[in-house]
Amino acid sequence: MNAVAPLTGEQVRAYARDGYLLLGSEFLAPDVLAEVKGAVPMMLAEDGPRRVLERDGRTVRSVYGVHQTNDVVARVSRLPRLLGAVQQLIGDGVYVHQSKVNVKAPFAGDQWEWHQDYINWLRCDGIDRPDLVNVAVFLDEVNEFNGPLTFIRASHTEGILAGSDNDGMPAGYEEAPSWTATLTATEKYQIRHDVIADLANRGGLVNAKGPAGSVLLFHPNVLHASAPNISPFTRGVLLLVYNTVRNPPRASDPRPDFLAARDLVALAPLP
Amino acid sequence: MNAVAPLTGEQVRAYARDGYLLLGSEFLAPDVLAEVKGAVPMMLAEDGPRRVLERDGRTVRSVYGVHQTNDVVARVSRLPRLLGAVQQLIGDGVYVHQSKVNVKAPFAGDQWEWHQDYINWLRCDGIDRPDLVNVAVFLDEVNEFNGPLTFIRASHTEGILAGSDNDGMPAGYEEAPSWTATLTATEKYQIRHDVIADLANRGGLVNAKGPAGSVLLFHPNVLHASAPNISPFTRGVLLLVYNTVRNPPRASDPRPDFLAARDLVALAPLP
Numbered sequence: 001m002n003a004v005a006p007l008t009g010e011q012v013r014a015y016a017r018d019g020y021l022l023l024g025s026e027f028l029a030p031d032v033l034a035e036v037k038g039a040v041p042m043m044l045a046e047d048g049p050r051r052v053l054e055r056d057g058r059t060v061r062s063v064y065g066v067h068q069t070n071d072v073v074a075r076v077s078r079l080p081r082l083l084g085a086v087q088q089l090i091g092d093g094v095y096v097h098q099s100k101v102n103v104k105a106p107f108a109g110d111q112w113e114w115h116q117d118y119i120n121w122l123r124c125d126g127i128d129r130p131d132l133v134n135v136a137v138f139l140d141e142v143n144e145f146n147g148p149l150t151f152i153r154a155s156h157t158e159g160i161l162a163g164s165d166n167d168g169m170p171a172g173y174e175e176a177p178s179w180t181a182t183l184t185a186t187e188k189y190q191i192r193h194d195v196i197a198d199l200a201n202r203g204g205l206v207n208a209k210g211p212a213g214s215v216l217l218f219h220p221n222v223l224h225a226s227a228p229n230i231s232p233f234t235r236g237v238l239l240l241v242y243n244t245v246r247n248p249p250r251a252s253d254p255r256p257d258f259l260a261a262r263d264l265v266a267l268a269p270l271p
Numbered sequence: 272m273n274a275v276a277p278l279t280g281e282q283v284r285a286y287a288r289d290g291y292l293l294l295g296s297e298f299l300a301p302d303v304l305a306e307v308k309g310a311v312p313m314m315l316a317e318d319g320p321r322r323v324l325e326r327d328g329r330t331v332r333s334v335y336g337v338h339q340t341n342d343v344v345a346r347v348s349r350l351p352r353l354l355g356a357v358q359q360l361i362g363d364g365v366y367v368h369q370s371k372v373n374v375k376a377p378f379a380g381d382q383w384e385w386h387q388d389y390i391n392w393l394r395c396d397g398i399d400r401p402d403l404v405n406v407a408v409f410l411d412e413v414n415e416f417n418g419p420l421t422f423i424r425a426s427h428t429e430g431i432l433a434g435s436d437n438d439g440m441p442a443g444y445e446e447a448p449s450w451t452a453t454l455t456a457t458e459k460y461q462i463r464h465d466v467i468a469d470l471a472n473r474g475g476l477v478n479a480k481g482p483a484g485s486v487l488l489f490h491p492n493v494l495h496a497s498a499p500n501i502s503p504f505t506r507g508v509l510l511l512v513y514n515t516v517r518n519p520p521r522a523s524d525p526r527p528d529f530l531a532a533r534d535l536v537a538l539a540p541l542p
Contacts, residue, residue, distance in 0.1 A: 107464050111501060144415040145476045150501065193378050197503035205416045205502060227498045230382060230421065231476060232468035 004084030004269065012088055019156035019222030020206075023085075025213030028137070032076060033213040036238055037139055039072040043101050050258045059108040065258025067099040067240065077240050080269040082135060085217065086242045089133050093266040097121065097132060097243040098259055101139075103236055104147050109229035111147070114196050115187040117241075118220035119160055123189075125260040126251035132243045136216040139236030142209050146235035147227050149216070152196070153203035155223035161199075163191040191223065199223060275355030275540065283359055290427035290493030291477075294356075296484030299408070303347060304484040307509055308410050310343040314372050321529045330379040336529025338370040338511065348511050351540040353406060356488065357513045360404050364537040368392070368403060368514040369530060372410075374507055375418050380500035382418070385467050386458040388512075389491035390431055394460075396531040397522035403514045407487040410507035413480050417506035418498050420487070423467070424474035426494035432470075434462040462494065470494060 006027070007015075015021040025033070043063045044051070050069070054061045066073045076082065077096050086094050098121075103109065118130040142148045155161075208216050218224070220241075229235050245264045254260055277298070278286075286292040296304070314334045315322070321340070325332045337344045347353065348367050357365050369392075374380065389401040413419045426432075479487050489495070491512075500506050516535045525531055 106468070111499060114501075144478055145421060150416060193503065197377070200503045207415055225501050227501050228382060230385075230496050230498050232464065232471045 004080045005088055006081045007085050007088045015089060015217060015219070018151075018153050020151050020208065020216065020218040022208050022210060023215040023217070025138075025211045027081065027215045028079065028213060030213070032079065033137075033139070035072050036076060036137065037236075039070055040101060040139065040236060043070055043073075044103065049256065054105070054108055054110050056108060059105045060103050061110065062100045062102050064098065064100045065261075066101050066238070067096045068258060068261070073099060073238065073240075075270060076137070076238070078267050078270045082215070082240075083267060083269050086133055086135065089217065090131050090242065091244055091246075093245045094242045095245060095261065095264055095267055096240050097125075097127070097249070097261055098241040100239050101236065102239060103234065104229045106146075106229060106232045106234055109147050109235060111228040112226040113187045114191055114223055114225040115189065116156075116161060116191070116221050116223055119189045121220065121249075121260075122160070124251065124255050125249040127243065127247055127249050129247050130220045131247050132220045132241055134216075134218045134220065135240045135242065136208075136218070137238040137240075138210060138212050138214040138216070139238060140212050140234050142214070142235055142237070143233075144207055144209060145231035146233045147229040148207040148209050148235075149218075150225050150227065151206050151208065151218065152199045152223045153206055155199045155203055156219040156221040158199065159221060161191045161223065162195050163189050196223065275351045276359055277352045278356050278359045286360060286488060286490070289422075289424050291422050291479065291487065291489040293479050293481060294486040294488070296409075296482045298352065298486045299350065299484060301484070303350065304408075304410070306343050307347060307408065308507075310341055311372060311410065311507060314341055314344075315374065320527065325376070325379055325381050327379060330376045331374050332381070333371045333373050335369065335371045337372055337509070338367045339529060339532070344370060344509065344511075346541060347408070347509070349538050349541045353486070354538060354540050357404055357406065360488065361402050361513065362515055362517075364516040365513045366516060366532065366535055366538055367511050368396075368398070368520070368532055369512040371510050372507065373510060374505065375500045377417075377500060377503045377505055380418050380506060382499040383497040384458045385462055385494055385496040386460065387432060387462070387492050387494055390460045392491065392520075392531075393431070395522065395526050396520040398514065398518055398520050400518050401491045402518050403491045403512055405487075405489045405491065406511045406513065407479075407489070408509040408511075409481060409483050409485040409487070410509060411483050411505050413485070413506055413508070414504075415478055415480060416502035417504045418500035419478040419480050419506075420489075421496050421498070422477050422479065422489065423470045423494045424477055426470045426474055427490040427492040429470065430492060432462045432466050432494065434460050434466075467494065
């Protein structure tokens with residue numbers, strides 16, 4: 001049991017209302033950012049299925065399962081303040097269902113289409129309830145030039161939105177394993193443009209911007225997208241998706257462990 | 272001779288220093304915006320070489336030469352305050368060398384890579400000096416979500432930047448006339464990424480954002496790019512490129528008149 005509850009009541013209510021909550025860079029201790037940044041080159045160097053390239057076939061887009069392969073990330077996932085905030089939002093007994101580092105390289109980082117995250121975890125992993133939370137740690141300043149996450153405020157309150165499934169593999173990834181279709185910029189589950197426009201007109205768009213070290217929490221059903229990085233500045237983000245052990249994946253044909261962890265042990269906060 | 276000089280000395284100096292100047296929506300009379308917006312559907316409806324589609328082959332990207340085909344645009348190009356501002360920046364005896372309406376449609380408007388405009392007018396049209404000015408009239412609110420123009424401040428002071436030419440036709444436009452290569456999102460004259468990064472680190476990036484009706488002036492050598500429009504909101508812009516009659520195009524094999532006007536008569540301000 002983690003006694004740390006770093007979010008105020010107002011912050012918890014803002015998350016519930018808006019579907020996201022942006023915490024300043026003071027939320028984590030200053031050395032955490034430097035440690036994670038120092039570990040990124042090693043994460044990116046690993047060649048294998050955990051690593052997904054951009055459409056250009058050269059630039060690293062994401063590396064998955066980094067909490068399983070990298071000690072720094074494993075420790076960050078157990079930071080008392082991070083675990084405490086997550087538990088305030090989804091309850092006790094949390095573990096990391098999925099993690100990745102997104103590079104969003106200068107001049108190369110592709111856009112991500114409008115999507116909700118949870119439908120992948122429901123359809124691919126058989127997770128019954130959207131009681132998960134995304135935690136993004138900014139590894140660089142995120143500004144309006146380097147492809148911030150763009151949210152539609154309050155769109156998570158609509159549940160899973162009307163859409164159509166993209167069959168087959170996205171362009172440029174035809175030779176990749178089938179689960180790659182859930183990891184690329186071309187979303188497998190596409191949401192109708194009129195639905196997006198309606199939600200945007202009601203809730204408004206917001207870019208999650210802030211200095212390196214900022215921590216962003218967002219709901220698995222909040223509708224989001226991300227413009228490409230046209231700037232000369234990297235936009236690295238570490239993403240940790242927390243779930244609770246009471247909401248386990250039940251898929252009979254599970255995705256690889258680095259996309260859907262099977263080690264359902266509640267994390268203990270670092271001492 | 273146009274006696275109107277609407278720019279302050281500080282504004283003229285800011286343009287010279289930064290390479291752009293953003294004027295509020297109060298610069299033009301309120302009815303001008305409504306008139307231009309009302310004329311846009313007619314401009315877009317014209318099927319022909321003046322009209323360039325997005326890479327998707329469906330969505331209209333730009334329509335060129337609209338000051339030649341549309342009375343509203345022709346009149347706007349002669350508005351005393353607009354002509355006056357242009358003359359303050361490049362001198363008397365101005366005419367419109369090129370015009371277009373850029374639609375930047377919701378969910379579809381492509382990104383434009385980093386480029387300078389003048390190199391096209393030098394190489395394709397044989398215009399000797401970069402003594403032109405771009406005038407952009409925002410037809411919609413331009414915000415950080417719908418693909419604003421992104422400038423590198425003060426980058427116009429470097430002249431024509433080191434780059435390499437893209438030979439052949441850009442992907443998706445293989446069947447189009449050769450001059451189409453100068454009109455698409457894949458720039459014919461590409462600037463090296465290290466040059467862009469260096470200028471961005473020195474001058475900083477800035478997005479030209481403002482309400483519908485805002486007027487943006489920018490230098491033909493200022494380095495700029497534009498993210499795609501991932502939002503549900505249109506980002507229409509009317510662009511007028513003014514030149515002076517003392518700086519005529521001299522290309523022996525000129526581009527079509529709707530890309531490089533041959534009617535070099537100094538515009539008289541509307542009475």
